Amino acid sequence: MAHVESPGRQKVRDAMDSAVNDLGAPSVVVQVRDENGTWFGSAGLADTVTGARRVPGEQLHTGSISKAYTAATVLRLEAEGRLGIEDTVDHWLPGAMAENGYDGTKVTIRHLLSNTSGLFSTGMAVEAQRRYSIRSAFAEHRFDVHRPEDALKLALSQPPVHRPGEAFWYSNGGFAFAAAIVEKVTGNSFESEVDRTVVRPLGLAHTFARHREETGYRGRHPRAYSKVFLKEGVRPEDVTPDNWPSMMEDPDLAPLDTTEFNSSWGWGAANVVAPLDELIVFFDAMITGSLLPADQHRRMWTTVSTEGAHWLANTRYGLGLYELTLSNGLKLRGGTGQSVGTCTFVMGTTDGRHTLAVHTNNDWLSFPVLDKVIEAEFGASGFSLDL
Template sequence: MTVRTTMTALTAVALSLALAGPAVAASAGNGHGATRTAIEAAVADGVPGVTATVRDGHGTWSATAGVGDLETGEPRSAHDRYRVASITKTFVATVLLQLEAEGRLSLDDTVEEWLPGVVRGNGHDGSRITLRQLLNHTSGIYDYLADPDFQQTYMAAEGFLEHRYDQREPEYFIAIAMTHEPYFAPGTSWKYSNTNYALAGRVIEKATGNGYGDEIRRRIIRPLHLKATSVPGTRVTLPSPSSRAYAKLARTATGPTYDVTELNPRLAYGSGEMISSSADLIRFYTALLRGGLLPPEQLKEMKTTVESRGTNRYGLGLVDRPLSCGVHVWGHDGGIHGSNTDAVTTADGRHALAFNFNGDWSGDADAVIEAEFCGK
């Protein structure tokens, strides 16, 4: 059986671990020259602006480059709130693993057990897919973002500008996925699919009787005092302080630049709805990797990985990324209209980085990570 853990105990451990560490030293400049160069290179490559924060044994260091508003020239802030997109997946996976630790579900349960009749059609069969396979993207379920009509409606310029405030529930996008064949038989390969986490969010709601965002707030945001982090629902604006978000809304980096700051994030739901800041993301991933949010058994499950893109390996909403210098960092990235974010930490939580580009068509995020953990 799974380990049972009370919320009170988890909260106490999470808070103590999250708040541990050196005092903030925003301009400490402890050997982050390569990182500063990399974020400035991203701006030179076309990203409007970058905000980055690091926490390591020397303190907390933050830097910005470029602008947060192309019209006014206002710079980005180290305290910016921004859309973190698929980083939401780590929060969702953490909640599901907490529910497993409490004995309220098993990751080996099938999707059909929790969401009867939802994953069905064109070869999809929820009775053959486990919750674990949702979380590590080995389900084979088609990614609704890949649907041509979805792309035309929500990602191309004309469609996005018309539909950015649409009100849709997750079932609408899950149903889109079911009109396509699965990528492969469950458990036989790996392919990233946002549909997996739309389903995972619904499983949380079925298991708890509460909105998945309510569970994230109760179990993670409040215990860790993540004051810049939210599950915004249908709120279309970003909380202050924040920068504008920009996109080309095209498959190329040329053409007009659109301000895409306002949109209905509920359309992304459990696959990418959340808003946060660099400091909050560092606190979250540090607490997670140090064991402050999950018992050892569940953290081990989360860090049990399968082959994914390139040399990276994917766990349960958590990516293991080996770097050129031999260091491994754990975290996730996230991309949504006008916002690209990465948040990573070493396995011991002692060295963490989070940063955001407020443009989604250029910039080398890998170069920033390599610079911070492998640069001189």
């Protein structure tokens, strides 16, 4: 495929060049849809070994953006009369949450999808950290296959952080339970239901939820590069909020190519693959309500505060996606997904007329890169961590 660049948007192009030349990102790619049509630009390399450039249509591992697809699937099932988001976990999965202080009779599907279930941050589970947070361990475990029951067990491996519905706390585990409920309700695989309820209705020919054994892509894609690892020999359980900087490996180490790996540990939360143009189509549908009936669209955007949850500042979370208020007061709606060596951002104005999609194939500079591009496109900064 020939390298394609759109003319104009010099501020965005400067931001991309700065992300690569000044910050050191391997690459960044941007796609914008507004009243003038579609704009595409890139900087850096899709593959630092071969020198391949970034091109439109590349498939991307979208990380936590997958949560929005899970929420849309559940809400479509509600619209079909198959379930209700106020149904409890126990209603569909009796006893599945009855351990380690959790009570499935009190946690609803809405709690799962809004990160208000009380489930702890699954990515911080000791077992997950032991497998993936150290280079040598990642190399050993990157192709491990996780069954649905493994994902549910991991989600319950630490006690609740609060009572159901009491507050927001970001947790992949809630979306694993949501995926399990989808399978119980329909009798079909979760991945096939994402395809039936979301992918096919929107005509997303190159979007799919990875099946459990899949480790890669079904089309052209950039390489992914990671440098966010603990030092060799560090025990993850010894890392604290105070000592973690001293526990990280030398930032001057070369990045690790993490392109092919099995993401089944993120079942329901981090396993959708899609190109930027189809991500824009999906999020435009989520923003404007063109996929979901009015009742379900309203539920999706009934948001809760994320303040004090050690997450992204200036945000409110809906069902699987969130609203971000920029420093100039502009509100955007969409999602962000970071995984090992990759970060994707798609957000648009609330009227659905202006949508920005960004991808960078690294995980150590991702949010500074995103903020540069957001400010260039919308004239205001967006991201900071609420710590």
